Amino acid sequence: MRRIFDIEKGMQKNEAYTFRKKIHPEDRRIFDKAVIESIKKNESVTSEFRIICNSTIKYVSSIIYSSNREDDATILRGTVQDITDRKIAEQKLLEIKQLKSEHEKKLRDAIFLTKEREQKRIAQELHDDIGSSLTVIKFALHQLDLSDDKKSNLNNSLTAIIKKVRNLSNELSPSILEEFGLFNALRNLIETIKDSTPIVATFISNVSEIIGLNKDVEISIYRIVQELLTNILKYSNATTVDVSFNLGKDKIELTISDNGNGFIPSKQIFKKDSLGLMNIESRIEYIHATIKYKKNTPRGTIVKIEKKIQ
Numbered sequence: 001m002r003r004i005f006d007i008e009k010g011m012q013k014n015e016a017y018t019f020r021k022k023i024h025p026e027d028r029r030i031f032d033k034a035v036i037e038s039i040k041k042n043e044s045v046t047s048e049f050r051i052i053c054n055s056t057i058k059y060v061s062s063i064i065y066s067s068n069r070e071d072d073a074t075i076l077r078g079t080v081q082d083i084t085d086r087k088i089a090e091q092k093l094l095e096i097k098q099l100k101s102e103h104e105k106k107l108r109d110a111i112f113l114t115k116e117r118e119q120k121r122i123a124q125e126l127h128d129d130i131g132s133s134l135t136v137i138k139f140a141l142h143q144l145d146l147s148d149d150k151k152s153n154l155n156n157s158l159t160a161i162i163k164k165v166r167n168l169s170n171e172l173s174p175s176i177l178e179e180f181g182l183f184n185a186l187r188n189l190i191e192t193i194k195d196s197t198p199i200v201a202t203f204i205s206n207v208s209e210i211i212g213l214n215k216d217v218e219i220s221i222y223r224i225v226q227e228l229l230t231n232i233l234k235y236s237n238a239t240t241v242d243v244s245f246n247l248g249k250d251k252i253e254l255t256i257s258d259n260g261n262g263f264i265p266s267k268q269i270f271k272k273d274s275l276g277l278m279n280i281e282s283r284i285e286y287i288h289a290t291i292k293y294k295k296n297t298p299r300g301t302i303v304k305i306e307k308k309i310q
């Protein structure tokens with residue numbers, strides 16, 4: 001103990017005081033608490049604290065035992081172990097962990113960017129190349145030597161395929177977002193639900209144009225709402241969906257509520273194989289926003305997204 005505390009041999013006056021004085025001022029309470037606890041409970045108590053020897057800091061682990069003597073005095077005994085190396089290794093490990101999670105975040109952000117870019121490329125190919133070629137074929141159809149019936153059938157099939165290609169292209173990379181902005185893109189998502197499903201869908205906004213958000217934020221919000229709406233269609237059995245957008249002075253709020261089965265995702269869901277919710281979490285983190293899932297009354301789910309703006 002003398003070696004660890006760097007205290008010379010030979011009994012001194014107030015020896016206990018000499019040792020205690022070497023404990024880091026911020027950690028003396030830890031030591032005192034351990035002593036008191038050991039006396040009170042009459043059992044051994046382990047504590048960890050720092051000591052200062054020649055202006056370097058050491059970490060120690062100490063076990064204090066107390067026992068009562070017949071004459072009512074209390075004897076305190078203890079052991080001290082130098083755990084500085086272990087503590088430093090632990091701190092290094094923590095730093096490495098932090099670095100790793102920062103690296104993972106950067107990697108995830110890069111994946112989003114790459115994925116979005118790649119989807120855009122495929123969308124353009126579908127729209128400009130395949131879509132245009134199909135349209136050319138459709139117009140060339142009239143020159144073919146076929147019965148009107150056959151022409152009409154072919155024409156209908158081609159029209160349907162062209163529409164599918166256009167929808168697919170738009171789903172991959174929403175050109176409406178780039179051309180007409182987030183407000184119109186969100187409204188379009190709702191319109192599509194209204195037109196193609198029996199669900200009653202509404203979109204309310206306190207502004208008729210959402211400007212000033214950067215492209216990454218816009219596309220992320222769009223993708224999040226797209227995923228939430230897809231989930232509602234797939235799983236909720238809802239008959240109504242309401243999306244509301246509110247542009248405040250210093251934040252935007254987006255609420256998506258349904259009257260379906262209702263679900264509150266737990267962290268376990270995120271960890272399992274539900275990619276959709278996990279991607280939403282990552283995108284939320286990416287744009288520094290927050291997302292909350294609440295129960296709707298009488299049934300269904302309310303999802304609230306908030307993002308601070310300057």
Ligand SMILES: Nc1ncnc2c1ncn2[C@@H]1O[C@H](COP(=O)(O)OP(=O)(O)O)[C@@H](O)[C@H]1O
Pocket residue numbers: 231232235236258260261262263269273274275276277278301
């Ligand atoms: N609006 C909703 N209402 C009810 N259940 C939902 C809703 N959204 C998601 N869920 C549930 O959460 C699970 C995870 O969703 P998600 O991560 O998007 O995965 P995926 O859509 O690939 O199944 C779904 O399988 C579903 O059980």
Ligand SMILES: [Mg+2]
Pocket residue numbers: 227230231276277
């Ligand atoms: Mg999903």
